[in-house]
Amino acid sequence: AGAGALATRSTPQQPTTAHAPSPSDPFPFYGPHQAGIVTPAQDRLHFVAFDVTTTKKAELVSLLQEWTAAAARLTQGKEAGSFGAAGGDPEAAPDDTGEALGLPASGLTLTIGFGPTLFDDRFGLAAQRPAALADLPKFPGERLIPEISGGDICVQACAHDPQVAVHAIRNLARIGFGRVSVRWSQLGFGRTSSTSRAQATPRNLMGFKDGTANMKLEDTELLRDQLWAAEQDGSAWMAGGSYLVTRKIRMNIETWDRASLREQEDIFGRDKGEGAPLGKKQEFDAVDFAARRPDGQPYIAEKSHVRLAHPSAHGNAHLLRRGYNYVDGSDGLGRLDAGLFFIAYQRDVRKQFVPIQMGLAKNDLLNEYIQHVSSGLFACPPGVQDAGDYWGRSLFG
Ligand SMILES: C=CC1=C(C)c2cc3[nH]c(cc4nc(cc5[nH]c(cc1n2)c(C)c5CCC(=O)O)C(CCC(=O)O)=C4C)c(C)c3C=C
Numbered sequence: 001a002g003a004g005a006l007a008t009r010s011t012p013q014q015p016t017t018a019h020a021p022s023p024s025d026p027f028p029f030y031g032p033h034q035a036g037i038v039t040p041a042q043d044r045l046h047f048v049a050f051d052v053t054t055t056k057k058a059e060l061v062s063l064l065q066e067w068t069a070a071a072a073r074l075t076q077g078k079e080a081g082s083f084g085a086a087g088g089d090p091e092a093a094p095d096d097t098g099e100a101l102g103l104p105a106s107g108l109t110l111t112i113g114f115g116p117t118l119f120d121d122r123f124g125l126a127a128q129r130p131a132a133l134a135d136l137p138k139f140p141g142e143r144l145i146p147e148i149s150g151g152d153i154c155v156q157a158c159a160h161d162p163q164v165a166v167h168a169i170r171n172l173a174r175i176g177f178g179r180v181s182v183r184w185s186q187l188g189f190g191r192t193s194s195t196s197r198a199q200a201t202p203r204n205l206m207g208f209k210d211g212t213a214n215m216k217l218e219d220t221e222l223l224r225d226q227l228w229a230a231e232q233d234g235s236a237w238m239a240g241g242s243y244l245v246t247r248k249i250r251m252n253i254e255t256w257d258r259a260s261l262r263e264q265e266d267i268f269g270r271d272k273g274e275g276a277p278l279g280k281k282q283e284f285d286a287v288d289f290a291a292r293r294p295d296g297q298p299y300i301a302e303k304s305h306v307r308l309a310h311p312s313a314h315g316n317a318h319l320l321r322r323g324y325n326y327v328d329g330s331d332g333l334g335r336l337d338a339g340l341f342f343i344a345y346q347r348d349v350r351k352q353f354v355p356i357q358m359g360l361a362k363n364d365l366l367n368e369y370i371q372h373v374s375s376g377l378f379a380c381p382p383g384v385q386d387a388g389d390y391w392g393r394s395l396f397g
Pocket residue numbers: 204206208209210211212213214247249251268270287305306309310311318319339340342353356357360370
C-alpha cells in the first residue's frame with residue numbers, strides 16, 4: 001500500500017541556516033527535554049486530559065509507545081500512521097483521520113504529562129510519585145469544576161495552525177480508544193506569553209501585554225535552577241522533565257471593559273499601551289517597587305498583580321508561563337465565556353506555583369475580574385531520545 005510514501009502529509013521543510021524560521025517548519029521531536037516547553041510559544045493550543053481506562057500496565061505502556069511513534073511522525077508533518085488517511089486497507093479504518101492532509105508541520109509540538117492520579121494503586125507507581133508533584137491546596141476564591149479538572153495523562157498540542165493541533169489530539173485519542181478516554185480538553189488561541197526573547201510580547205484578552213517578565217529559553221541558568229527537574233530532586237525518572245500546572249481562569253470581560261484605564265493599569269502595575277512598569281517608560285525597564293508618585297503613593301500598588309507575582313515576593317520563585325486566550329462562545333446570559341487558559345512549567349510546584357498563587361488568591365486586585373474554574377497538575381517526563389525510546393520510559397521501563 002505504499003506505506004511511508006503515502007503517509008507524508010506535505011513535504012516538511014527542514015529548518016536550515018539558509019532561510020529564516022517559518023511558522024510552517026517542524027521542531028525536532030527527539031531531545032533531552034520535551035518540545036513544547038521552552039519552544040517559542042506557537043499561536044494555537046489544543047490541550048487534552050485523559051483518564052486511563054485500562055487496568056493493565058502492559059496496555060498502558062504499549063499505548064505510550066504507539067503514541068510516541070505517532071507523535072514523532074505528526075510533529076514532522078507526517079500522517080499519524082504509516083498507511084495514512086487514504087493509503088491503507090479499504091476494509092479497515094484509516095490510521096490517520098485526514099483533516100491535516102496537505103498541511104505542513106506548522107510548528108506542532110506534543111508534550112505529555114502524568115497526573116497525580118496515575119500514581120494511585122492501579123499500576124504500582126505509588127512509590128515513584130515525585131514529591132514535587134504535590135497536590136495543590138485549595139486556594140481562596142477558586143470555584144473548580146471537577147469535570148474539567150485533573151486527569152491521569154495530559155497532552156499539550158501547540159501549533160501555528162489550529163487544524164494541525166486538533167488533528168494531533170484527535171489522532172492520539174483515536175489511537176487510545178479502549179485504553180484511555182478524554183476527560184476534558186481546551187482550545188486556545190493568541191499565545192499569552194513569550195518564551196523567547198526573539199518573540200514580541202503578545203496581549204491577553206484584558207488588552208495587556210502578557211509574558212514580559214516570563215522565563216525565556218535564553219535564560220539558561222535560570223531554566224536549570226527553576227524549570228528542569230534534576231536527579232537530586234529525588235525522582236530520578238523526572239530528570240530533564242518539568243512540572244506543569246494548568247488553570248482555566250474565566251474573565252468577567254464585560255465588567256473589565258467598563259473599568260477605567262487608570263484602574264486597569266493599577267491592577268496590573270503596568271501601563272496598557274507599552275507594558276512598562278508604572279513610573280517607567282519602556283516595557284523591559286526594571287520594576288521599582290519603592291518608587292512613589294508625587295502624592296506619596298507607590299507607583300505600583302501593594303496589591304497589584306506584578307508586585308504580588310514578582311519573584312521578590314516569595315523567595316525568588318519563577319515560572320515559565322505558556323498560556324493561551326480562550327473563548328468558549330457565550331454563557332446564555334449575554335456574556336462571553338472567555339479568559340486565560342494559564343499554563344506554567346516549573347521545577348517544583350511547592351516552591352513556585354503554590355506560593356505565588358496563594359499570594360495572588362489572597363490579595364490580587366485582579367481577583368474582582370477573574371475566577372479560577374479548572375485546575376490540572378502533571379509531571380512532564382524528559383524528552384524522547386530516539387526512535388527506540390518512548391514517552392515515560394524512565395518511569396515504566
Ligand atoms: C500563579 C501564577 C499566576 C497566575 C494564576 C496569573 C494569572 C494572570 N496573569 C495575568 C496577566 C499578567 N500577568 C503578568 C505577570 C505575571 N503573572 C505571574 C503569575 C501568574 N499570573 C507572574 C509570575 C508574572 C510576572 C511577575 C514579574 O516578575 O514581574 C502580567 C505583566 C506582564 C508580564 O510580566 O507577563 C500580566 C499582564 C492574567 C490576566 C491572569 C489571569 C487571568
